[in-house]
Amino acid sequence: MLNRFPLWKYLLILVVLAVSFIYAAPNLYPDDPAIQITGTSTALEVSEADMARASQALEQAGIPVKAATVSEESRGGLLRLERQEDQLPAKDLVRRALGDEYVVALNLAPTTPQWLRNLGASPMKLGLDLSGGVHFLLEVDMEKAVQTRLNVYEGEIKSLLRKERVRYRSMPQQGNAIQLGFSDDQTLAQARALVRDNYNDFQVDESTRNDLRVLRLQLTDAKLAEIREYSIKQNLTTVRNRVNELGVAEPLVQRQGASRIVVELPGVQDTAEAKRILGKTANLEFRLAAEPDAARATTEAFEFRQPGRPPVQLERNLIITGDQVTDAQASYDENGRPQVNIRLDGRGGDLMNRATRNNVGRSMAVVFIEQRPVTRYVRQDVDGVMQEVAIQSFEEDRKIISLATIQSPLGNQFRITGLDGQGESSELALLLRAGGLAAPMYFAEERTIGPSLGAENITLGVQAALWGFLFVALFMMAIYRFFGLLATVALSFNMVVLVALMSALGATLTLPGIAGIVLTMGMAVDANVLIFSRIREEIANGMSIQRAIHEGFDRAFSAILDGNLTTLLVGGILFAMGTGPIKGFAVTLSIGIMTSMFTAIIVTRAMVNLIFGGRNVKKLWI
Known part of the structure; x- marks a missing residue:
């Protein structure tokens, strides 16, 4: 029919x-303006007492709080506000009330009924031009990039001199130059020949200081420019990878000038997580534990990330850094404890094998490096009115996350253990998998678009x-x-x-x-x-x-x-x-x-x- x-x-x-x-x-249920609170580390959990302090600070300032909740899954807290215009002042008040141990960021909290969320229904994501979003301006620390590369060079050169049995005396770096002391001209000439044959990135000078013949290795201007350019490009790639790991739709990640990166994340629901992931250096240093009779000038004391363990003396020379990591996956060891499986590139594998094959039985430490924000408030004259202004600076936090005995020579693949829970192992793997930062980055600017x-x-x-x-x-x-x-x-x-x-x-x-x-x-x-x-x-x-x-x-x-x-x-x-x-x-x-x-x-x-x-x-x- x-x-x-x-x-x-x-x-x-x-x-x-x-x-x-x-x-x-x-899409019929608009999001609530909110403040997201999380710890600077996955080990730090936001408590009900923390949320009470934050809510009290807002109420005293006359900012109404719609709801305050703590999530056991994310170990963070969420303050829902009544008005959009209260977000920025509320963020400053909460950050001041809780201190630098917490990340306080702007957020949008969904109001979709639970029965719809149980069915997997969620509102449409809106672009930055419609709903706004988060704008970050990241500043790359170029001087730290040069310093890190110089430290790697110094470790390699000293290892080369020891291998060739050339006796030297360690001296502090001066500017962008490595300094090594020698007892006579013949030894200095031998060292200079080794450096010349293996490295062409230095301008070499000689001098005399306190009966020592000093070899000064200054990075060339071309090499300094190459390191700085590599740092901004590597960080740009890493930020893009981290944004992809966060699952942000339609992000904008682009370079601005010689040392800055602009990141715009439209419709982001968890800006605190984005800020923590993007801002961390996620850099690693692999160092050998110092031997008991090692000279103090060649060692450095490091604390453990887990409280209650005494500091350990480590060698100043680096084996490798996180730049050589090509892949990282979180998993569990045979006892059910969290670990991260690491894969290195070819050069990193060679350096790791060279350092461990002659040091079986010694301990090797994995040092985790991150930049912690520190905010202080000073009174300044702003347009003729004395006001308290927040000044943000950063402190480098370098702590041991793993100290283990080398059982056999290591190569391109090994594992990191001793992590504080599955959350830390997953975060560390994500950061390393996305790519190591060639230099630390600071949040020079953050705003809602x-x-x-x-x-x-x-x-x-x-x-x-x-x-x-x-x-x-x-x-x-x-x-x-x-x-x-x-x-x-x-x-x-x-x-x-x-x-x-x-x-x-x-x-x-x-x-x-x-x-x-x-x-x-x-x-x-x-x-x-x-x-x-x-x-x-x-x-x-x-x-x-x-x-x-x-x-x-x-x-x-x-x-x-x-x-x-x-x-x-x-x-x-x-x-x-x-x-x-x-x-x-x-x-x-x-x-x-x-x-x-x-x-x-x-x-x-x-x-x-x-x-x-x-x-x-x-x-x-x-």
Whole structure:
């Protein structure tokens, strides 16, 4: 029988629409402005007492708190606020109340009902131009990058001299130069020849100091420029990898000037985690434990990260650093304790093997290095008014996370044990897997991007979409009457399915994306225009109404399919080759094409079949 669907097809359409309504529903619940609180280390847990202190500080300042919760899973806390404009002052107050042991960051807390979240439904992610987001300006410490590379060079050169049995005396570095003392000219000449044969990155000078012949190895200007350029490029790559590990959609990570990196994270839900992961140096140093009779000038004392253990003397010379780590995976040892499996590059494996094969039985330490923020408040004259101003600086925290006896020579693969829980092992593996930083980075600037501008963009975008929908609906009903009304209903379903798909897929909606949605409205009814015009023509040619409806849908399908496939191809090219706003437009356009094929053809035909199918229709209002 013409114009009748089997029951299963109607049921399938109803299921798709019902699921779409469910997954689009979270977008009706706007997020709460919030303050996220976490510890600077995964070992530090935010307690109810900490949240009470933070809430009290806000209440004393007249900032209402909607709710304060502590999450056992993330070991952090969340303060929900009533007003968006309270976020920035609330952040400063909470940071001051809790101190430098905690990371305090801006956040958006979801208000989606729990039953929707249990089904995996979440609101659509909004781009930086709509909902705002987090903007970080990271400053790369170039001097620390040079110092770290110089320390590695010094360790390698001293190992080379010891291997060749050239006696030397360690001396402190001066500027960007390594200094070594020798007892006579012959020994100095031998050392100079070894350095010249193995290294070409130094400008070599000689001098005499207190009856010592001093060999001074100064890094060349070309090498210094190379180290600085490598540091910014390596950190840029590492930040991009870390953002990818965080799963942020549509991020912006780009270089600014000679030593800065800009990071914009739109729609981030856990900015505290992002700040902690992005800001940590995640650098490692592998050092041998000092022998009992070692000279004090060649050793350095380090504390353990776990409290209660006495400090240990380690050699100043480095074996390798975290730069040589190519892969890191968190796992468990045979006793169920957390560990990180490390894989080194070729050079790192050679250095590790060289250092451990002659030191079996000695202890080797893994030193974890991070920059801890320290905030102090001073009174300064600001526009003629004395105010307390927060000044942030950073302290380098270098502590042992593992000290183990070398059982056999190590190579490209080994493991780090002695970690404080599965959270620390996972975080350390993530940081190392994303890539080691060539130099520490500081948060030179942090701000929320355009909350007021974002709200205005959303308002204007929604208004444009509504006006577009209204004019399309009026046009369709004026030209095609009742069938135009059916097309308008199908277009409404199209918007619901589109929003549901974008929410479920985690696609990011940007301002150009809204333009893509408005364009989708016009393209969606294009299919209906082709179908309805074909039905009119068939009726005018004397065909029966039921046959005209059937032929209209069937014969217009090939033209609709061809037109939509070519547009979808262009959308795919825009997504693959474009960036930022262009991708946002391509996403909504491509998804909109697929949803419009479903609603404009299948849903519209289902409604027409239900109303007119199998009936003796004398006149068709089209």
